[in-house]
Amino acid sequence: MKWGMPGMTHSRYFFNSGVIRQNVRQHGWIGIIYTLGLLFSLPLQLFMSGNSGTQPQKVDNLFRVAGDIQVLFIVVLPVAAGLFVFRYLQSKMASDLWHSLPLRREHLLTAHMASGLGLLLLPVWLTAAVTAIVTPLGGNMYIYSGADIWNWCLIVSVLTLFLFVFSTFVGICTGQTVLQGIIIYILLILPAALFQLVNLHLSTYLYGYPQWSGSSDSLYIWSPLLRLITYTNDIFSVAELCIYAALSVVFIALSFVLYRNRHGEKTGQAIAFAYFNPLFKAGVMLCAMLLSGTYFTSVKPHQLGWMIFGYITGAILGYIASEMIIRKTWQILTRKVPMEFAVYGILLGLLLYIPVSGLTGYENRVPAGEHVTGVYAGSKYQMYNDDSYPRIYSFSASVDSSGVDQDPPLAKPDFYTTDKQYIEAVRSLHHALVTMRPTNQDSVRHDSPGARMFTLAYQLDNGRKLVRQYWIPGEGFEPEMKSVMESKGFKQNEYTLYQLDEDIESIRLGSNYTNKAVSISDPQEVKEFTGLLKQEILNMSYEDQTGDQKSIATMQMNSKPKHIGYGFYYDFDWKPSFHELENWLVQKGYADKVRSTAQDVISAELIQDDYAGKLPEETRFDAEQHVKLARSENRAVIVKGATEINDILSRQRNFTGKNGDYMVKLVYKGGFIDYASLHEEDLTPGLKALIP
Amino acid sequence: MIEIRGVSKSFQGEKAVDSLSLTVHKAAIYGLLGSNGAGKTTLLKTLAGIYRPDEGTVRIGNKPVFENPEVKQSLIFMPDSPYFFPQASVNSMAAYYRSIYPGWSDKRFEELGTVFRLDTARKLSRFSKGMQRQAAFWLALSCTPDVLIMDEPIDGLDPVMRRQIKNLLFQEVAERELTVLISSHNLREIEDLCDHVGIMHGGRMLVEKDLDDLKADTHKIQVAFRDERHAAALAAKLQILHQEQRGSVNLYIVKGDRERISQAFHVYEPYVFDLLPLTLEEIFIYEMGDAGYDAQPILL
Incomplete structure (x- = not known):
């Protein structure tokens, strides 16, 4: 008598119709909700927005149409599909049934993934098709192209794929549906949160660490979830989509590998793989320590006792929480607990302490002059270094050297200065700072007018960068500050002189105190004015820059419209020290039309x-x-x-x-x-x- | 043939099955007995390919079971409480099994419909526990498996249905050489069903017996001797498992050939001599007492 039966074809194993049909029967509602949700938030909204009287408006992407509602469905349903379709992994009876079937794990996973993706992607494609069909209909309040629909369809498909696959992956790693859901969303936010916490930690304890203060958009890019919720500024770029697609492939591969090794009896356990337990415990503890530590340090700054209390509290809470989750009981106290906690606590404490301990030489490092190829000093580093900056503000100052007449790319000016003397000036300021280590404790700040936050950035000959940020009091560093602040390299960046090199169309001078104002639009005068202003700024002494004199007026430079369709304006101050400029303004008869008397x-x-x-x-x-x-x-x-x-x-x-x-x-x-x-x-x- | 060799399985450091070996021959009905927590379910799930053994091998027809569809498609595992998909009916479950198990027989399904008179369109979740159990049997047998593994299957069935199912199983074993592995904590329940019985305790197999041999081999004897000394003389001649004295009557549990034992007693011409058959439960209690285990907590 035969024990096995021939006749099972390959596809019967991998895309088992029975499994898929069962999944559709059991979880079809997810597909229906997704379909309805997407239809509601895109094609239907095309007709619902705007008043009947208004003209249809052109949109550059379809997320502009009720994107918030779209995102709600995109964020929730693929994850829900992951939870429900793979519910069988987390429920004992279902798990026993599915795993007793004559199907290998890879067959089960393939069939379940295929059914989940079918339930999710068909609605997306259907919505795209409906959107395409209704494009020419009257009453459609938006104008968009076929490419926009393809774009939308591609973006939503990739994100749906990623979220579902990620949900599946987490489902395989854990053994409880509730925990699976919680972990999914935590992990989707975690990269951004951890980035922020580590930054805060380092900037609190590491003298000179440049505190990250970029826009939230560039932070959210680290978190798929936050990125999705705040999609509005930018739609997903090709590079991002490629990353999400690649991550999806990675998570699919990991799911197959891990599922093969997953024990059937792990249903109901918090973590399905014992070797993930230490990782989970350490991760939860680390986050709790960072969170609690930075909280207490910010509430009670510069108090060692509170600081240590904060970290230890975080460690204890993190340990207890993770232990409770893993062991599924709140009664976790056994004899080995204190020992294990001590080991974890000490290791994580070292992990947090060593980078900020000074053992790494981070705080005292001033690069040797011969290794520095470029240097920046000033308070505008964040602006120059922000990747999103050119998109928002646009520079065309650095005209491409080839001279080819084309739309200039929205490039950033090179803000590093190669002048040797300036490099030395910055280095000696840096030396003075790491020796004296001034800190901006609250008590000092009041009595320190003219204090500034400076970023020192070096470009090194090995291609790396060294960036530090310091609070520099108004007093005590005058000689070093003077030689830095009177350098051309400093003023060019600090006073954004490249803006004066742009095609300025007109200048508007306006008093800060009254409504007196005047405009200069004669090209010759504009040219003379910008030339003089540049000279005046370059001539400013240290005292002129730190004297805190009120400016006489604000001067607004209006640039010619750029290839993107509109120009920009840049504000400069008319400082009392600009005597040449003042004379010119008096001579031309503009001065008294603006300045207060x-x-x-x-x-x-x-x-x-x-x-x-x-x-x-x-x-x-x-x-x-x-x-x-x-x-x-x-x-x-x-x-x-x-x-x-x-x-x-x-x-x-x-x-x-x-x-x-x-x-x-x-x-x-x-x-x-x-x-x-x-x-x-x-x-x-x-x-x-x-x-x- | 099912061959389990040196299988161990631990859950969070606790051994549920401890280097256990077991052989079940084709067309046998094997009863796996043991108290709660003895490791029966774990063993059955390992055998069904749901759990991967930590150590040892599980083979059916000389092929490993775990992750081996070729073996698993002729094997059905029935868990201790029947599980069906939410909202499923007998019909939809049948359609599902039909698509999964190549051995599914529509003919058999229809034949069995005369035995299990269930509404095939009704939701299984609305069925009573006993009806669900019947549905599980119906579906399992319709897959015409070579091996049927059942965890506590008799619970919740009425006596008529119990009889029916036992007959069905006998029929399957006789006609198709079905191999059945059945677990229970109640010996009486499966006494008339199994031809082999094994008793598990603490993850290990304590005793394993062929029931026919056992019954032919072990006897209960009530005897009243003419002389007290006869008892001592007998003890040397026979393999006595158990002995107790109630007044002038001695009670013996003796292993060995019925005729030979009878002759051995008659030599002493006792006043009273009764040779009685033993219930399976009694046999195990005495066997295990002999092996140094107190049978009471293991068998109920």
């Missing part, structure tokens, strides 16, 4: 600030309180003379609230009220005489 001021009230002990510390920047206090003590003087008011206007600095300084309250015509500081040396004899 005594005629524009209704009243000017001068006081010498003396609020220490009389006003609470929180009111330091509440200038009106200072004025009221001075009035009540009869220390406030109304400045009447036009000369004196003009002196104030040309010398005023930003209000700092420093006790002992002079301050002015200015009321302009048009009702604008402004407060300014004056130093002792700013007072002309005429003004000094007014002070009681």
Whole structure:
């Protein structure tokens, strides 16, 4: 008698019709909901948006049409399909039945994946087809091309594939459907969250670590889920789709490998593979430690006790949580628990501590001058380095050297400077900083006007970069700062001089205090103006840059429209130190049309600030309180003379609230009220005489 | 032939089956007995290819079972509580099995329909436990398997249906050489069904017996001797498993040939001599007592 029976064809094994039919019968509702959801959120919305009177609008991609609702379905249903189709792995009785069938694991997986994908992809394609069919119909409020539909279809198909496959993969790694669902979404967010936490950790403890503060979009790119939810700024690029497709292939492959080794009895267990347990435990602990540690450090900064408390609390909570999940009980205390916790805690503690310990030499490293090929210093590193920056702001300053007449790519200017002297200046500032290690503790900040956050970035000859970020107080680093800040390389980047090299069409000068304004559009004058402005900026001394003088007016440079259809405008300040420019403006008759004079001021009230002990510390920047206090003590003087008011206007600095300084309250015509500081040396004899 | 050789299976460090070996011949009905937690279900699931043994081999017809569709397509495993797909009816389950098992026989399915009078269009989840059990038998037998593995199958069946199913199994064994492996914690339930019985405890096989041999081989004897010393003399001559004295009557459980034992007693011309058949349960209790186990917690 025969024990086996011939006649089973290959496809009967792999795409077993019985299995697929059973899946469709059992889980067909997922396909139906997906179909209805997508039909509702795309083709139907084409007709529902807008008023009947308005013209159909053109969209550059179909996610612009009720994308939020589309994303809701795209995020939820592929994962749900993964949960339901692979529910049989997590339920004992179903698992026994399926695994007793004469089908190998790869047959089961193939058939289940095929049925899941069928349930998910057919709705996508159907929706795309319906969208195509309704394109020419009247009442369709949107204009889009066939390519847009293909694009949409491709993007949604790839994302659906990825989410379903990922859900499957997690399902194979775990043994509980609830946990599977939770883990899926956690893992989909985790890369971005971990990125953020590690960054926070390093920037808290590693002196000079550049705190990441880019746009959330560039962070969300690390998390498929957040990326999907915030899709609006950019639709998925080809590269991203390729990555998701490649990841899908990887997860499919891993699913097959892991499923083959998955024990049937693991249904109901949290983690289906024992060798994932330590990884899971360590992962949960690490995240909890980072989360709790950075929380307590930010609430109670610079207090060692709280910091250690934070990390230990995180470690304990993480350990307990993971242990409870793995063992499926809250009674986890056994004799081996303290020992195991200690081992995990010490290893993870080292993992967190070593990178920030200084053992790596990170904090004191200043690259040797001969290895530096380019350097950047200043406060705009994030802007220059942000990949999304050119797309948002667009530069065409770096005209392509080939001279080919084409739409210039939206390229970034090279913001590294190769000048040796400048490199040395930055290096010596860097040296001074890592030696003195100034920190911006709250108490210091108030008394440190002119403090700045600088990024120092080096391009090294081995192709790598070294980037540090420091808080530099206004005092203590004057010589080093002076040689950096007076360099051309610094000013070019810090004052975005490349913008003046663009095709400027017109310039609008506008007062910051009144509504006085004037426009310059004569090409010759524009050219002279931008040339002068550039020169003035390059001529600024250290003191001009750090003196905190109020600017006289804002100058808005309007560029010619670019190939993308519109131009940009760039703002510059008219600083009191720009004497050449001032002369030019006076000569052309523009100056008085913009700058404020005594005629524009209704009243000017001068006081010498003396609020220490009389006003609470929180009111330091509440200038009106200072004025009221001075009035009540009869220390406030109304400045009447036009000369004196003009002196104030040309010398005023930003209000700092420093006790002992002079301050002015200015009321302009048009009702604008402004407060300014004056130093002792700013007072002309005429003004000094007014002070009681 | 089912051959289990040195199979071990642990769950989270606890051994459910411990280096167990077992052979079941073709067309045999093998009863696997043991208390709860003895490892019966684990052994059966390993045999059905659901679990992969940690150690040892499980072979049917000299081929490994795990992940081997060729063997598994002629093997049906019936779990202790029947499981069907949600919303399924007998008809839809039949369609499913038809697509999976090459040995599925529509003819057999229809024949069996006269035995199991179930509504084939009704949802199985609405059936009572006993009816679900019947449906499971119906579907399993319709697949015309070579090996049928059943975990506690008799639970919930009424006596008539029990009889019916037993007859069906006998018929299948006789006509198609079906091999049956059946587990139970209740010896009485499968006493009249099995030709071989094995008792598991703590993951190991304690005793394994051919029932016909056993019954022919072990006897209960009630005897009243003329002289106390006769008892001692007898003990040397016979293989006595168990002995107790109730007043003047001695009770013996003796192993050996019926005729020879009878002659051995008659030499002493006892006042009373009764040679009685043993129930299977009694045999096991005495056998296991002999092997150093207290049978009470193992067999109920």
